[in-house]
Amino acid sequence: MDQGMDAVLLAHRVQLMRFLESHGAGDAAEDLFQELWIRVTQRPTGPVGNPLAYLYRAANNLMVDRYRAERQARQRDHAWSEVRGGLDERAPIPTAEEVLIARQELGRLNAALGALGERAARCFRRFRLDGVPQKQIAAELGVSLSTVESDLRRAYAALIAARRQSDDA
Amino acid sequence: MTHEPTIEATAIDWLIRQRDPAFADWERFSDWLGADPAHASAYHELALLDGDLEALPVHPAPANDAPAEPARLSRRWWLGGALAASLAVVAGIGVLRQAPDTQRIETALGETRTVALADGSRIALNGGSAILLDKADPRRATLERGQALFHVVHRDEAPFRVSVGAAQIVDVGTVFDVTRTDGRTIVAVSEGAVVYNPASSNVRVDAGRRLAVDDSGGQAVVGPVSPASVGGWQAGQLVYDGAPLSEVAAEIERTTGVRISTSPGAAAIPFRGAFQTSADEARMVEDLAALSGTRATRDTGGWTLSR
Structure with missing residues (x-):
């Protein structure tokens, strides 16, 4: 059934491997390509109008997921080395403390978004949380597309800054 | 600068x-x-x-x-x-949310019902279908099986969400039809657009497009659909552009209550054309057979189409 996707994967192996390497896959690129293969051939997937773009997106998600897992492992290792002396096991369920920290962090991000002003915050929520295309947001808010673009850029920049501050704190 | x-x-x-x-x-x-x-x-x-x-x-x-x-x-x-x-988390919560304030609406084959929601949205439920509504969250519905046409009043701050299997469909526009049968999901959009699984695959399906995906991990496909034909089952008017005969038979069965199955050799025959359901059961099935190049036979369980 996934014959088609297998063929596209094979035909673009070099490009996709290069993409994984660009993401910093290093020596693991080969293994990650295998993982990509498994992801796209064994999981229920969305529809595929442009198979190569779909594979790139899947590869991109794979790499971002990998960095997320690494970050979580790092944070846990750090927290645990103080409390438990460094157990290797990763708890799949966040602890109460982690939930609390996450909640505070979200509060800070939410406040940073609010500080941008109503239009930019609303623009960003529509884009990121509701998945509305930029053109439609521009029409809804009665502003130009370039205003929407610049609001989105400002919002992401402000959120990154807010996160860095809380990381430093 | x-x-x-x-x-x-x-x-x-x-x-x-x-x-x-x-x-x-x-x-x-x-x-x-x-x-x-x-x-x-x-x-x-x-x-x-x-x-x-x-x-x-x-x-x-x-x-x-x-x-x-x-x-x-x-x-x-x-x-x-x-x-x-992660998608797994979202899907898991979806399963947990079987609260007592859930309302289940079910239709028998051949029975259609329209449900009016408090916000002015309407859900037309085809026969042989079941849908769950959440009183605590009127902007959410779960299609368990069968087929439903959603006329959604779009609200910026609360997009309407339909859960189907492990997937989510989020409205960006207004009118769309969802079919859920045996691990297969079909979403056809007649007005506006929906986003399929915004948290993962994030695929937008615009008006005039139709998405089909299997739970088994098969490759999903987006193809064209005539916007005017979406939800045509409400008036007994079914239009297909290359849908497998098994899906056509299942939709007619839901809409009319006439049991029609397809033999393994006939199930995948692509069906193109318009089809009007009718009260004359034998004639309707004969028409379907003629249009699809199959033979209709009748037994105690209903009709079977075979090559």
């Missing part, structure tokens, strides 16, 4: 563009990413942040606010699962 954008600003631009499901400029993105390790690390930092934002409350906090209080955080925050948002 004339100087080069910072790495961070470029990373932001890429990420914003990539949120468009139609983004296809991956090769150039790959070049940029690989050009400097600082590019990749800026992008990763941003992408992790972006993933975490899934958990933000949908409604803005009051202006003078200190960090949001737990009580103000929406369900969405909770869905996000402590900054570790």
Whole structure:
């Protein structure tokens, strides 16, 4: 059934491997390509109008997921080395403390978004949380597309800054 | 300003563009990413942040606010699962949410019902179907099986969401039809657009398009559909453009209550054309057989179409 996707994967192996390497896959690129293969051939997937773009997106998600897992492992290792002396096991369920920290962090991000002003915050929520295309947001808010673009850029920049501050704190 | 954008600003631009499901400029993105390790690390930092934002409350906090209080955080925050948002988490919660304030509406084969929601939205339920409504969250419905046509009153702050299997369909526009049978989901859009699985595959299905996907991991397909034909079952008017005969038979069965199955050899025959259901059961099935180049035989369990 996934014959088609297998063929596209094979035909673009070099490009996709290069993409994984660009993401910093290093020596693991080969293994990650295998993982990509498994992801796209064994999981229920969305529809595929442009198979190569779909594979790139899947590869991109794979790499971002990998960095997320690494970050979580790092944070846990750090927290645990103080409390438990460094157990290797990763708890799949966040602890109460982690939930609390996450909640505070979200509060800070939410406040940073609010500080941008109503239009930019609303623009960003529509884009990121509701998945509305930029053109439609521009029409809804009665502003130009370039205003929407610049609001989105400002919002992401402000959120990154807010996160860095809380990381430093 | 004339100087080069910072790495961070470029990373932001890429990420914003990539949120468009139609983004296809991956090769150039790959070049940029690989050009400097600082590019990749800026992008990763941003992408992790972006993933975490899934958990933000949908409604803005009051202006003078200190960090949001737990009580103000929406369900969405909770869905996000402590900054570790993943599709698995969302799907898991979906299963948990079988609360007592859930209303289940079911139709027998051949019976259609229209459900009016408090916000003015309407759900037309074809025969042989079951849908769950959540009184606590009127902007959400779960199609367990069968077929439903959604006329959704779009609200910016609360998009309408339909759960089907492990997937989510989020309305961006207004009228769409969802069919759920034996591990297969079909979404046909007649007005506006929907987004299929915004948290993962994030595929936009516009008016005049039809998405089909199997739970088994088979490849899903988006193809054209005549917008006017979407939800045609309400008037007994069924229009197909190459749908497998088994799906056509199942839709007629839901709509009319006449049991029609397809033999293994006939199930995959692509069916094109318009079909009007009728009270004259034998004639209707004969017509279907003639249009699809099959033979109809009748036994105690209903009709069978075979080559």
